[in-house]
Structures are given as C-alpha cells and as structure tokens.
Amino acid sequence: MRILIIDRQPPLDLRQGNALIGRHIFPLLARRHDLTLVCPVQPGDEEWASAQLREWFTDVHLVPRPKHVAALKGYIEASVGDYLPTPLQPSGARWATTFSHTLQAVTATTAFDVVHTRELPMAAFLRRLRAVPTVLEFIDSAALREQRRRDIATPTSWPRAPIARSIERRAMRACDIATAVSPADAAALRTLAPETDVRIVRNGVDTDYFRPANVQEEPERILFAGAMSYPPNVAAVDFFYRAVWPQVRRRFPLARFVVCGRDPAPEIRALAGDPSVVVTGAVDDMRTWYSRAAVVVCPMTTGSGIKNKVLEALAMERAVVASPLAVEALDVRDNVEVRIADSPTAFAEHCCALMVDREERLRLGRAGRAYVEREHSWEGCAAAYDA
Numbered sequence: 001m002r003i004l005i006i007d008r009q010p011p012l013d014l015r016q017g018n019a020l021i022g023r024h025i026f027p028l029l030a031r032r033h034d035l036t037l038v039c040p041v042q043p044g045d046e047e048w049a050s051a052q053l054r055e056w057f058t059d060v061h062l063v064p065r066p067k068h069v070a071a072l073k074g075y076i077e078a079s080v081g082d083y084l085p086t087p088l089q090p091s092g093a094r095w096a097t098t099f100s101h102t103l104q105a106v107t108a109t110t111a112f113d114v115v116h117t118r119e120l121p122m123a124a125f126l127r128r129l130r131a132v133p134t135v136l137e138f139i140d141s142a143a144l145r146e147q148r149r150r151d152i153a154t155p156t157s158w159p160r161a162p163i164a165r166s167i168e169r170r171a172m173r174a175c176d177i178a179t180a181v182s183p184a185d186a187a188a189l190r191t192l193a194p195e196t197d198v199r200i201v202r203n204g205v206d207t208d209y210f211r212p213a214n215v216q217e218e219p220e221r222i223l224f225a226g227a228m229s230y231p232p233n234v235a236a237v238d239f240f241y242r243a244v245w246p247q248v249r250r251r252f253p254l255a256r257f258v259v260c261g262r263d264p265a266p267e268i269r270a271l272a273g274d275p276s277v278v279v280t281g282a283v284d285d286m287r288t289w290y291s292r293a294a295v296v297v298c299p300m301t302t303g304s305g306i307k308n309k310v311l312e313a314l315a316m317e318r319a320v321v322a323s324p325l326a327v328e329a330l331d332v333r334d335n336v337e338v339r340i341a342d343s344p345t346a347f348a349e350h351c352c353a354l355m356v357d358r359e360e361r362l363r364l365g366r367a368g369r370a371y372v373e374r375e376h377s378w379e380g381c382a383a384a385y386d387a
Contacts, residue, residue, distance in 0.1 A: 001113040003029070004132075006103070007039035008069050008119045010049045010062070014228070015262065017308055018119055019357065020140055021203060021381070028382035030056040036110065038103055040065035040095075052146075061106055063099045069091075071142050072160065074121025098129055107132075116200050116385070123171035134286045136175035137201075141304030143168045144188035148302045148325075149231070165192060172196045179385075181306040182329030195357070200379070201385065204378035210315035215291035218353055220255040222248070223293035223318075225286060225309045228264035228279075232303030236323075240299045240347070241271060247348035249276060252355060260289045290316040294361060295354050298326040299347060305329065314338075314372045317365030321350045331375060337368045 011022025020345060041049050041062040053060045077092035078100070103125055115134045117123055120142050124133055146164040172178055172193035179201045180186040189198045224240065226233040229282065237259055245257055255276065259268060262282035272279040283289060295312040298320065306329040313320050314337065321339045334340040339354070341347040354361050 001033045002110065003033050003035050004106070004110075004112040004115045005035055005037045005039075005057070006115065006117040006122045006125060007037060008074075008122050010037075010039055010045075010053060012049060012052055016090060017203075019303070020308065021137075022118065023138070024204060024378040025382040025385065026205065026328045027056045028379060029385065032386065034058045034209050036106065036108055036112070037061065038063070038099075039247070040069060040099065042066070059106075059110075061102055062255070063095070065095050065099075069121045071120050072163055072167060075124045075171070078121065078124030088176035096124070100125060103128065117175070120168060120171055123174060126171075129281070134175045134177070136171060136188060137180045138168075138180050138185065139340055140181060140303075141168065141185040141188040143192060144185055145232075145302075145304040146244040148304065150263040168192055184328050185304055194206055199384070201381060202376060203308060203311065204376045204381045205308070205311035205315050205372050206378065207315045207373055210287060210290075210312045212317045212365075212369075213287055213291045215288055217294055218256075218292050219294045219358070220252050221258060221293045222255065222295045222297055222351055222355075223258045223260060223289060224259045224297050224299075225289065228259065228268045228281075232300060233261065234265050234268060235301050236299045236326075237268060237271070239301050239344075240297060241277070244297075244299065244347040244351070245276075247344065248351055251352050255355070258289065258293065260286065286312065287316065290318055293318060295351050296320050297347070297351065298322040299341070300326040310338075311372055313378055314365075314368035317362075317369045319354045319361040320363045320368060321354070323347075330371075332371060337364065339364070 009019055011019045011026055012017040014023060035057045036059040037053060037057045038061045041064055043064040043066060046062050050060050050062060078096035080093040112132055115129055115132050117126055118137045119139060123136050142164040146161040147324050169192040172189060177197045178189055179199050180189055181202050186198050186200050224237055248255055256278055258278045259282045260283060264279055264281055269279055271277045290313055296318045298307055298310050300323050312318060321341055324340055324342055327338060332338045339350040341350050
C-alpha cells in the first residue's frame with residue numbers, strides 16, 4: 001500500500017515518546033509498504049533529518065517550523081486559516097497554511113491508500129483530505145489528560161479540559177479509525193465519538209537495547225526517570241519527595257533519590273539542594289542509571305497514556321514500584337511483575353522492603369522482563385497497524 005504519514009515531528013528522537021514510537025514502527029512498516037512523510041522540522045535540520053528519514057520513507061516533505069507543535073494550540077492554529085485571511089493570521093496559523101499547501105501538493109500527485117495521522121494537532125489537516133481512509137494515532141487522550149490535570153491544578157487551567165474535549169471530538173469525527181495506547185485513553189475517546197472505531201495499540205520496548213547490564217547495583221538508590229519539564233513527571237517527583245521520601249529516609253538515612261531526565265523544571269532543580277537527592281539533567285545513556293538503581297519508582301498522580309519509563313525499567317530487570325495510574329495501560333500484576341502502591345505509606349513500605357531484599361528484586365526483575373518480551377514487542381505494534 002501507499003501510506004501517507006502526517007507527523008508532528010520527525011520520528012527520530014528516541015527521547016520523545018511519540019517520535020520513539022514512529023522510529024520503531026515505520027522501518028517495520030516500510031518493509032511491506034511505500035511510506036511518504038510530511039511533517040514539521042526545526043529550521044536548519046532539514047538536510048540532516050531528510051537523510052535519515054529516507055532510509056524508511058520513499059518520499060519526505062519537511063516544512064520548517066521554529067517551535068514544537070503544541071497539542072491544543074496547534075490544532076487551533078491549523079483551524080484559524082479557514083476563517084482569517086493570511087495577513088491577519090498569527091505566525092502558527094500561517095505555518096499551518098504553508099503545511100496544508102504542502103499536503104495538498106503531495107496528495108495531488110500521488111494516490112494514497114491510507115493516511116496515517118499522528119497526534120491530535122495534526123488531525124486538523126484531515127478535513128482537507130478527501131475520500132482517503134484515515135487512521136488517527138492519538139497515543140493518549142488530551143481530554144483525559146486535561147481532566148486529570150484539572151483535578152489537581154489551579155482554576156486558571158480548568159478551561160483546558162472542556163477545550164480538549166471539544167477539539168478531540170472534532171478530530172475523532174474526521175477519521176475512520178483512531179488508536180490509543182491504553183484502555184483508559186481508548187474509553188475516553190469512545191465517549192467523545194461513539195461512532196468512530198477506536199483500537200488499542202500498545203507501545204513496544206527495544207529489549208535488545210534495554211537489557212540487564214553488568215553494572216554494580218547500589219542497594220540504597222531509588223530512581224525516577226523521565227523528561228523533567230513534563231508537568232505529570234514534575235508532579236510525580238514532587239509527590240514522592242514530599243510524601244514518600246521522608247519515610248524512606250527515616251529507615252535508610254544514607255539512601256539517595258535520583259531524578260534522571262532532561263530539562264528539569266526549576267522546582268526539580270531546587271531539590272538538588274537536598275544532599276539525599278541527585279538531579280542529573282540529560283544523560284548520555286539511561287541504561288547505566290537504571291542498572292545502578294535498586295528500585296525504580298513511577299509515582300504518577302496525573303497524566304495518561306503508557307509509561308515508557310516503566311517498560312524500559314522492566315526490560316532492564318529492575319524492581320519497579322508504581323502507582324495504579326502509572327501501570328493502568330499495562331497487564332502487569334501486583335507482586336508478580338511490579339509492586340503497586342496506592343498511598344505514600346505503601347510506596348515507602350515497598351521501597352524499603354525491596355532495598356533490603358535482593359532476591360525479591362531479582363524475582364520481580366525477571367518476571368518484568370518476561371512480561372515485556374511477551375507483550376510489548378515493536379513487531380507486534382507494527383503488526384497491529386498492518387491489520
């Protein structure tokens with residue numbers, strides 16, 4: 001088949017969740033199909049990105065854009081051009097008009113069998129494509145994410161939830177099939193547009209890359225991994241540090257809490273003032289940091305979707321303690337592949353118990369890796385799109 005991919009960014013950066021998915025599934029789909037990509041790119045990166053992308057894509061069309069395409073704002077910007085003349089459009093809307101013209105030129109010269117659009121803001125361009133079956137890959141539901149954020153956020157952010165529902169409903173009605181990575185996200189999407197076919201396609205993890213390493217484990221080291229400018233990750237670390245960490249420190253005064261990930265927000269950087277906390281910022285190789293940790297925690301209190309950090313830790317045979325929300329997208333079992341904690345006290349108890357029980361850490365680690373090998377291959381993810 002000839003498949004047109006409309007992406008939010010070049011599928012190259014393995015540190016970004018959506019790019020990571022594309023980077024793994026598109027080379028697999030390219031073995032059986034002709035793929036054409038249209039997406040934004042940072043100005044100056046066109047030649048570099050195009051050279052890499054042409055390994056999997058028959059045709060590549062990159063439209064320079066200085067800023068990342070935001071989720072809700074990006075959809076609105078792409079819609080403004082329908083109502084305002086170009087001189088009155090804000091810069092994001094003018095870029096969207098240029099992007100739309102590129103899409104129209106591509107579809108005018110090639111007959112595609114399917115259009116695969118990735119993420120909510122790019123769904124605004126679907127209405128300009130006629131009579132072509134469309135798949136919209138949401139990854140997660142913005143409406144669900146914003147509703148959960150509303151439950152803990154300030155009133156100034158509350159309008160985001162109804163705006164997300166409205167935009168997501170419009171996007172759902174513009175596609176034939178929608179995909180999400182978790183049952184919770186899929187259920188939220190079905191509620192918005194019951195007439196649209198919604199399917200669950202879960203992320204994979206590269207178990208050849210993320211595998212147990214010959215690195216010395218530190219029994220009193222606890223790790224949180226993730227992009228540390230992402231609000232749900234910031235909220236998770238704040239919860240753990242304030243509600244759980246004092247309980248752990250009372251039993252293990254020399255324990256260290258390592259917060260590992262790029263672009264730490266100011267409140268995360270401030271935690272480095274505590275001698276028991278290490279804030280790394282960006283690191284070259286996450287595998288070393290996973291390997292050195294006795295316990296990997298994922299105490300998510302908000303957000304949606306699937307947590308790649310959990311899949312990676314399981315693939316590395318790490319003992320994982322997670323909140324129910326952190327593993328809602330996975331078919332893992334409490335005390336079999338992970339420990340699930342629904343309160344600060346439960347988190348502290350699980351972490352402390354695992355720090356002194358190496359055999360239990362090893363048992364959980366082996367079971368966790370067996371789970372991801374069985375349920376989260378990238379080949380299985382690509383096959384789901386082929387179906």
